[in-house]
Amino acid sequence: MSLPIVNPWTLCVAPMMDWTDRHCRYFHRLLSPHARLYTEMVTTGAILHGDRARHLDFDAAEHPVALQLGGHEPRELAECARIGAEWGYDEINLNVGCPSDRVQSGRFGACLMREPALVADCVAATRAAVCGRDRDVAVTVKCRIGVDEQDDEEDLHRFVEAQVGAGLQTLIVHARKAWLHGLSPKENREIPPLNYERVYRLKREFPRLAIVINGGIVDAAAAQAHCAIVDGVMLGRAAWHDPFVLARCEAALFGTPPPAREEVLRRLRAYVEARLARGEALSHMARHVLGLYLGLPGARAFRRTLSEGMHRPGADFRVVERAMSGLRDCACAA
Structure with missing residues:
Protein backbone atom coordinates (compact mmCIF):
# COMPACT_ATOMS: atom_id res chain seq x y z
CA MET A 1 0.00 0.00 0.00
CA GLY A 255 7.10 3.67 6.45
CA THR A 256 9.73 3.70 9.19
CA PRO A 257 10.11 0.26 10.82
CA PRO A 258 9.15 0.45 14.52
CA PRO A 259 12.18 0.19 16.84
CA ALA A 260 12.47 -2.50 19.49
CA ARG A 261 11.35 -1.08 22.82
CA GLU A 262 14.48 -2.32 24.58
CA GLU A 263 16.63 -0.60 21.96
CA VAL A 264 14.77 2.67 22.59
CA LEU A 265 15.64 2.45 26.27
CA ARG A 266 19.26 1.62 25.51
CA ARG A 267 19.47 4.64 23.21
CA LEU A 268 17.99 6.74 26.01
CA ARG A 269 20.77 5.75 28.42
CA ALA A 270 23.40 8.31 27.36
CA TYR A 271 20.87 11.13 27.62
CA VAL A 272 19.73 10.02 31.07
CA GLU A 273 23.26 9.65 32.41
CA ALA A 274 24.28 13.07 31.07
CA ARG A 275 21.30 14.66 32.82
CA LEU A 276 21.95 12.78 36.04
CA ALA A 277 25.52 14.12 35.98
CA ARG A 278 24.03 17.63 35.92
CA GLY A 279 22.07 16.90 39.07
CA GLU A 280 18.67 16.13 37.57
CA ALA A 281 16.53 13.39 39.09
CA LEU A 282 15.87 10.09 37.36
CA SER A 283 12.16 10.43 38.10
CA HIS A 284 11.90 13.54 35.91
CA MET A 285 12.99 11.45 32.92
CA ALA A 286 11.79 7.93 33.70
CA ARG A 287 8.16 8.97 34.27
CA HIS A 288 7.80 9.38 30.52
CA VAL A 289 8.64 5.74 29.76
CA LEU A 290 6.27 4.11 32.25
CA GLY A 291 3.76 3.19 29.54
CA LEU A 292 6.27 1.98 26.96
CA TYR A 293 5.28 -1.70 27.30
CA LEU A 294 1.56 -1.12 27.68
CA GLY A 295 -0.41 -4.24 26.74
CA LEU A 296 2.59 -6.58 26.69
CA PRO A 297 3.43 -9.39 29.16
CA GLY A 298 5.35 -7.96 32.09
CA ALA A 299 4.22 -4.36 31.51
CA ARG A 300 2.78 -4.04 35.00
CA ALA A 301 5.98 -5.33 36.61
CA PHE A 302 8.06 -2.98 34.46
CA ARG A 303 5.98 -0.02 35.53
CA ARG A 304 6.03 -1.05 39.19
CA THR A 305 9.81 -1.58 39.29
CA LEU A 306 10.42 1.74 37.62
CA SER A 307 7.87 3.65 39.71
CA GLU A 308 9.21 2.31 42.99
CA GLY A 309 12.87 2.78 42.14
CA MET A 310 13.06 6.04 40.26
CA HIS A 311 12.20 8.23 43.29
CA ARG A 312 14.84 6.79 45.60
CA PRO A 313 17.87 8.92 46.48
CA GLY A 314 20.71 8.30 44.07
CA ALA A 315 18.51 6.44 41.58
CA ASP A 316 20.26 5.99 38.24
CA PHE A 317 19.86 4.05 35.00
CA ARG A 318 20.30 0.77 36.85
CA VAL A 319 16.67 1.16 37.93
CA VAL A 320 15.66 1.09 34.25
CA GLU A 321 17.87 -1.94 33.68
CA ARG A 322 16.21 -3.80 36.54
CA ALA A 323 12.81 -3.04 35.06
CA MET A 324 14.00 -4.31 31.66
CA SER A 325 15.42 -7.44 33.27
CA GLY A 326 12.03 -8.18 34.80
CA LEU A 327 10.48 -7.97 31.36
CA ARG A 328 12.94 -10.52 29.97
CA ASP A 329 12.13 -12.85 32.88
CA CYS A 330 8.41 -12.55 32.05
CA ALA A 331 9.11 -13.32 28.39
CA CYS A 332 11.08 -16.43 29.36
CA ALA A 333 8.30 -17.57 31.70
CA ALA A 334 5.74 -17.11 28.95
Whole structure:
Protein backbone atom coordinates (compact mmCIF):
# COMPACT_ATOMS: atom_id res chain seq x y z
CA MET A 1 0.00 0.00 0.00
CA SER A 2 1.42 3.39 -0.96
CA LEU A 3 2.13 5.90 1.76
CA PRO A 4 0.51 9.37 1.71
CA ILE A 5 2.40 12.44 0.59
CA VAL A 6 3.84 13.90 3.76
CA ASN A 7 4.45 17.44 4.94
CA PRO A 8 6.12 18.81 8.08
CA TRP A 9 2.88 18.49 10.09
CA THR A 10 1.83 14.98 9.05
CA LEU A 11 2.41 13.67 12.60
CA CYS A 12 2.58 15.94 15.64
CA VAL A 13 2.63 15.47 19.41
CA ALA A 14 0.46 17.99 21.22
CA PRO A 15 1.81 20.49 23.73
CA MET A 16 0.75 19.14 27.14
CA MET A 17 1.28 21.05 30.38
CA ASP A 18 3.44 19.21 32.92
CA TRP A 19 4.24 16.52 30.39
CA THR A 20 5.90 17.48 27.08
CA ASP A 21 9.07 18.77 28.70
CA ARG A 22 12.50 18.32 27.11
CA HIS A 23 12.88 14.80 28.55
CA CYS A 24 9.57 13.72 27.08
CA ARG A 25 10.41 15.20 23.69
CA TYR A 26 13.81 13.47 23.55
CA PHE A 27 12.13 10.14 24.34
CA HIS A 28 9.41 10.73 21.75
CA ARG A 29 12.04 11.48 19.12
CA LEU A 30 13.51 8.01 19.66
CA LEU A 31 10.09 6.55 18.88
CA SER A 32 9.33 8.72 15.86
CA PRO A 33 12.07 10.32 13.74
CA HIS A 34 9.56 12.44 11.79
CA ALA A 35 7.03 13.61 14.39
CA ARG A 36 6.83 17.33 15.04
CA LEU A 37 7.28 17.91 18.78
CA TYR A 38 5.86 20.77 20.84
CA THR A 39 6.91 22.32 24.11
CA GLU A 40 4.54 22.83 26.97
CA MET A 41 2.87 26.22 26.69
CA VAL A 42 5.25 28.99 27.80
CA THR A 43 3.80 32.40 28.60
CA THR A 44 5.28 35.56 27.18
CA GLY A 45 5.90 36.79 30.72
CA ALA A 46 7.95 33.71 31.57
CA ILE A 47 10.22 34.32 28.60
CA LEU A 48 10.50 38.08 28.93
CA HIS A 49 11.00 38.15 32.72
CA GLY A 50 11.89 34.60 33.78
CA ASP A 51 14.66 32.05 33.41
CA ARG A 52 14.85 31.66 29.64
CA ALA A 53 17.18 28.69 29.66
CA ARG A 54 14.85 26.76 31.96
CA HIS A 55 11.91 27.40 29.68
CA LEU A 56 13.59 27.22 26.28
CA ASP A 57 16.56 24.86 26.32
CA PHE A 58 16.18 21.71 24.26
CA ASP A 59 18.37 18.99 22.79
CA ALA A 60 19.35 19.23 19.13
CA ALA A 61 17.95 15.71 18.60
CA GLU A 62 14.43 17.09 19.16
CA HIS A 63 14.24 18.87 15.78
CA PRO A 64 11.76 19.58 14.34
CA VAL A 65 10.51 21.18 17.55
CA ALA A 66 7.98 23.95 18.11
CA LEU A 67 7.66 26.50 20.88
CA GLN A 68 4.08 27.10 22.00
CA LEU A 69 3.48 30.60 23.33
CA GLY A 70 0.68 31.85 25.53
CA GLY A 71 -0.13 35.54 25.32
CA HIS A 72 -2.37 38.15 23.73
CA GLU A 73 -0.17 41.22 23.21
CA PRO A 74 1.20 41.32 19.65
CA ARG A 75 4.45 43.09 20.53
CA GLU A 76 5.23 40.72 23.38
CA LEU A 77 4.44 37.67 21.28
CA ALA A 78 6.62 39.00 18.49
CA GLU A 79 9.54 39.55 20.86
CA CYS A 80 9.15 36.08 22.37
CA ALA A 81 8.92 34.57 18.90
CA ARG A 82 12.14 36.33 17.93
CA ILE A 83 13.83 34.95 21.05
CA GLY A 84 12.47 31.48 20.28
CA ALA A 85 13.76 31.66 16.72
CA GLU A 86 17.21 32.69 17.96
CA TRP A 87 17.08 29.78 20.42
CA GLY A 88 16.69 27.48 17.44
CA TYR A 89 13.00 26.53 17.36
CA ASP A 90 11.55 25.47 14.02
CA GLU A 91 8.06 26.80 14.70
CA ILE A 92 6.24 29.27 16.91
CA ASN A 93 2.73 28.14 17.85
CA LEU A 94 0.16 30.49 19.38
CA ASN A 95 -2.14 28.93 21.98
CA VAL A 96 -5.77 29.76 21.17
CA GLY A 97 -7.22 26.54 22.52
CA CYS A 98 -6.47 26.00 26.19
CA PRO A 99 -9.62 26.41 28.35
CA SER A 100 -8.11 26.52 31.87
CA ASP A 101 -9.07 29.27 34.32
CA ARG A 102 -5.42 30.24 34.78
CA VAL A 103 -4.98 30.72 31.06
CA GLN A 104 -8.22 32.69 30.74
CA SER A 105 -7.13 35.05 33.52
CA GLY A 106 -4.10 35.90 31.41
CA ARG A 107 -6.35 36.55 28.40
CA PHE A 108 -4.97 33.83 26.21
CA GLY A 109 -5.94 30.33 25.20
CA ALA A 110 -9.45 29.47 24.00
CA CYS A 111 -10.99 32.76 25.15
CA LEU A 112 -9.11 34.46 22.30
CA MET A 113 -11.37 32.73 19.78
CA ARG A 114 -13.86 35.48 20.65
CA GLU A 115 -11.35 38.04 19.35
CA PRO A 116 -10.32 36.95 15.85
CA ALA A 117 -9.00 40.40 14.92
CA LEU A 118 -6.68 40.45 17.94
CA VAL A 119 -5.40 36.95 17.15
CA ALA A 120 -4.80 38.07 13.56
CA ASP A 121 -2.75 40.99 14.87
CA CYS A 122 -0.74 38.52 16.96
CA VAL A 123 -0.19 36.27 13.94
CA ALA A 124 0.90 39.18 11.76
CA ALA A 125 3.29 40.55 14.40
CA THR A 126 4.77 37.13 15.09
CA ARG A 127 5.28 36.41 11.40
CA ALA A 128 6.95 39.78 10.93
CA ALA A 129 9.39 38.88 13.70
CA VAL A 130 10.46 35.45 12.43
CA CYS A 131 9.60 35.18 8.73
CA GLY A 132 11.95 37.11 6.52
CA ARG A 133 15.20 37.26 4.66
CA ASP A 134 17.42 36.19 7.57
CA ARG A 135 15.13 33.54 9.07
CA ASP A 136 12.05 31.57 8.12
CA VAL A 137 10.39 30.04 11.16
CA ALA A 138 6.86 28.69 10.79
CA VAL A 139 4.09 30.48 12.69
CA THR A 140 1.02 28.39 13.52
CA VAL A 141 -2.13 28.64 15.63
CA LYS A 142 -3.77 25.92 17.71
CA CYS A 143 -7.48 26.48 18.35
CA ARG A 144 -10.80 24.76 19.05
CA ILE A 145 -13.83 24.49 16.76
CA GLY A 146 -15.77 26.86 19.02
CA VAL A 147 -16.05 28.32 22.48
CA ASP A 148 -19.08 28.54 24.80
CA GLU A 149 -22.10 29.96 22.95
CA GLN A 150 -19.91 30.86 19.96
CA ASP A 151 -20.47 27.56 18.22
CA ASP A 152 -21.66 28.30 14.69
CA GLU A 153 -19.59 27.26 11.72
CA GLU A 154 -19.80 30.88 10.59
CA ASP A 155 -17.91 31.90 13.75
CA LEU A 156 -15.16 29.37 13.06
CA HIS A 157 -15.00 30.39 9.40
CA ARG A 158 -14.73 34.06 10.39
CA PHE A 159 -11.96 33.27 12.89
CA VAL A 160 -9.95 31.26 10.36
CA GLU A 161 -10.51 33.78 7.59
CA ALA A 162 -8.99 36.50 9.79
CA GLN A 163 -5.89 34.39 10.46
CA VAL A 164 -5.41 33.52 6.80
CA GLY A 165 -5.66 37.21 6.04
CA ALA A 166 -2.82 37.80 8.51
CA GLY A 167 -0.64 35.32 6.65
CA LEU A 168 -1.32 32.10 8.58
CA GLN A 169 -0.41 29.02 6.56
CA THR A 170 -0.89 26.20 9.11
CA LEU A 171 -3.73 25.74 11.61
CA ILE A 172 -4.06 23.01 14.25
CA VAL A 173 -7.67 22.38 15.25
CA HIS A 174 -8.81 20.47 18.32
CA ALA A 175 -12.10 19.04 17.04
CA ARG A 176 -14.03 19.90 20.23
CA LYS A 177 -15.46 23.19 21.36
CA ALA A 178 -14.31 24.59 24.71
CA TRP A 179 -16.51 25.46 27.64
CA LEU A 180 -14.73 28.20 29.55
CA HIS A 181 -17.06 27.98 32.54
CA GLY A 182 -18.35 24.85 34.21
CA LEU A 183 -15.84 22.34 32.86
CA SER A 184 -12.30 21.63 34.01
CA PRO A 185 -9.46 21.32 31.46
CA LYS A 186 -9.71 17.52 31.81
CA GLU A 187 -13.48 17.61 31.22
CA ASN A 188 -12.91 19.87 28.21
CA ARG A 189 -10.83 17.08 26.69
CA GLU A 190 -13.60 14.52 27.17
CA ILE A 191 -17.12 15.95 27.47
CA PRO A 192 -17.63 18.24 24.46
CA PRO A 193 -18.27 15.87 21.55
CA LEU A 194 -15.71 15.47 18.80
CA ASN A 195 -16.76 16.94 15.48
CA TYR A 196 -14.25 15.82 12.89
CA GLU A 197 -16.61 16.67 10.05
CA ARG A 198 -16.43 20.34 10.95
CA VAL A 199 -12.65 20.24 10.60
CA TYR A 200 -12.94 18.41 7.30
CA ARG A 201 -15.32 21.08 6.00
CA LEU A 202 -12.88 23.73 7.14
CA LYS A 203 -10.23 22.11 4.96
CA ARG A 204 -12.59 22.20 2.00
CA GLU A 205 -13.32 25.87 2.64
CA PHE A 206 -9.62 26.76 2.95
CA PRO A 207 -7.85 24.29 0.65
CA ARG A 208 -4.55 26.19 0.64
CA LEU A 209 -4.37 26.27 4.44
CA ALA A 210 -2.55 23.30 6.00
CA ILE A 211 -4.91 21.91 8.63
CA VAL A 212 -3.84 19.49 11.35
CA ILE A 213 -6.57 17.69 13.28
CA ASN A 214 -6.34 17.02 17.03
CA GLY A 215 -8.58 15.28 19.54
CA GLY A 216 -9.36 11.64 20.27
CA ILE A 217 -6.79 10.16 17.87
CA VAL A 218 -5.48 7.02 19.56
CA ASP A 219 -4.07 4.69 16.89
CA ALA A 220 -2.32 4.49 13.53
CA ALA A 221 -5.47 3.53 11.63
CA ALA A 222 -7.23 6.70 12.75
CA ALA A 223 -4.15 8.76 11.91
CA GLN A 224 -4.10 7.35 8.38
CA ALA A 225 -7.81 7.95 7.89
CA HIS A 226 -7.56 11.60 8.95
CA CYS A 227 -4.46 12.19 6.79
CA ALA A 228 -6.47 11.16 3.75
CA ILE A 229 -8.64 14.26 4.31
CA VAL A 230 -6.57 16.85 6.17
CA ASP A 231 -2.84 17.61 6.18
CA GLY A 232 -1.81 16.00 9.44
CA VAL A 233 -2.73 14.65 12.84
CA MET A 234 -1.77 15.69 16.35
CA LEU A 235 -1.78 13.09 19.11
CA GLY A 236 -2.16 14.14 22.72
CA ARG A 237 -3.00 11.94 25.68
CA ALA A 238 -2.63 8.78 23.61
CA ALA A 239 1.12 9.45 23.40
CA TRP A 240 1.18 10.00 27.17
CA HIS A 241 -0.71 6.79 27.98
CA ASP A 242 0.86 4.57 25.29
CA PRO A 243 4.08 6.16 23.98
CA PHE A 244 4.70 3.37 21.48
CA VAL A 245 1.66 4.57 19.52
CA LEU A 246 4.08 7.12 18.04
CA ALA A 247 6.22 4.34 16.57
CA ARG A 248 3.11 2.70 15.11
CA CYS A 249 1.94 5.99 13.58
CA GLU A 250 5.44 6.66 12.28
CA ALA A 251 5.40 3.28 10.53
CA ALA A 252 1.94 3.84 9.07
CA LEU A 253 2.55 7.40 7.84
CA PHE A 254 6.24 7.35 6.91
CA GLY A 255 7.10 3.67 6.45
CA THR A 256 9.73 3.70 9.19
CA PRO A 257 10.11 0.26 10.82
CA PRO A 258 9.15 0.45 14.52
CA PRO A 259 12.18 0.19 16.84
CA ALA A 260 12.47 -2.50 19.49
CA ARG A 261 11.35 -1.08 22.82
CA GLU A 262 14.48 -2.32 24.58
CA GLU A 263 16.63 -0.60 21.96
CA VAL A 264 14.77 2.67 22.59
CA LEU A 265 15.64 2.45 26.27
CA ARG A 266 19.26 1.62 25.51
CA ARG A 267 19.47 4.64 23.21
CA LEU A 268 17.99 6.74 26.01
CA ARG A 269 20.77 5.75 28.42
CA ALA A 270 23.40 8.31 27.36
CA TYR A 271 20.87 11.13 27.62
CA VAL A 272 19.73 10.02 31.07
CA GLU A 273 23.26 9.65 32.41
CA ALA A 274 24.28 13.07 31.07
CA ARG A 275 21.30 14.66 32.82
CA LEU A 276 21.95 12.78 36.04
CA ALA A 277 25.52 14.12 35.98
CA ARG A 278 24.03 17.63 35.92
CA GLY A 279 22.07 16.90 39.07
CA GLU A 280 18.67 16.13 37.57
CA ALA A 281 16.53 13.39 39.09
CA LEU A 282 15.87 10.09 37.36
CA SER A 283 12.16 10.43 38.10
CA HIS A 284 11.90 13.54 35.91
CA MET A 285 12.99 11.45 32.92
CA ALA A 286 11.79 7.93 33.70
CA ARG A 287 8.16 8.97 34.27
CA HIS A 288 7.80 9.38 30.52
CA VAL A 289 8.64 5.74 29.76
CA LEU A 290 6.27 4.11 32.25
CA GLY A 291 3.76 3.19 29.54
CA LEU A 292 6.27 1.98 26.96
CA TYR A 293 5.28 -1.70 27.30
CA LEU A 294 1.56 -1.12 27.68
CA GLY A 295 -0.41 -4.24 26.74
CA LEU A 296 2.59 -6.58 26.69
CA PRO A 297 3.43 -9.39 29.16
CA GLY A 298 5.35 -7.96 32.09
CA ALA A 299 4.22 -4.36 31.51
CA ARG A 300 2.78 -4.04 35.00
CA ALA A 301 5.98 -5.33 36.61
CA PHE A 302 8.06 -2.98 34.46
CA ARG A 303 5.98 -0.02 35.53
CA ARG A 304 6.03 -1.05 39.19
CA THR A 305 9.81 -1.58 39.29
CA LEU A 306 10.42 1.74 37.62
CA SER A 307 7.87 3.65 39.71
CA GLU A 308 9.21 2.31 42.99
CA GLY A 309 12.87 2.78 42.14
CA MET A 310 13.06 6.04 40.26
CA HIS A 311 12.20 8.23 43.29
CA ARG A 312 14.84 6.79 45.60
CA PRO A 313 17.87 8.92 46.48
CA GLY A 314 20.71 8.30 44.07
CA ALA A 315 18.51 6.44 41.58
CA ASP A 316 20.26 5.99 38.24
CA PHE A 317 19.86 4.05 35.00
CA ARG A 318 20.30 0.77 36.85
CA VAL A 319 16.67 1.16 37.93
CA VAL A 320 15.66 1.09 34.25
CA GLU A 321 17.87 -1.94 33.68
CA ARG A 322 16.21 -3.80 36.54
CA ALA A 323 12.81 -3.04 35.06
CA MET A 324 14.00 -4.31 31.66
CA SER A 325 15.42 -7.44 33.27
CA GLY A 326 12.03 -8.18 34.80
CA LEU A 327 10.48 -7.97 31.36
CA ARG A 328 12.94 -10.52 29.97
CA ASP A 329 12.13 -12.85 32.88
CA CYS A 330 8.41 -12.55 32.05
CA ALA A 331 9.11 -13.32 28.39
CA CYS A 332 11.08 -16.43 29.36
CA ALA A 333 8.30 -17.57 31.70
CA ALA A 334 5.74 -17.11 28.95
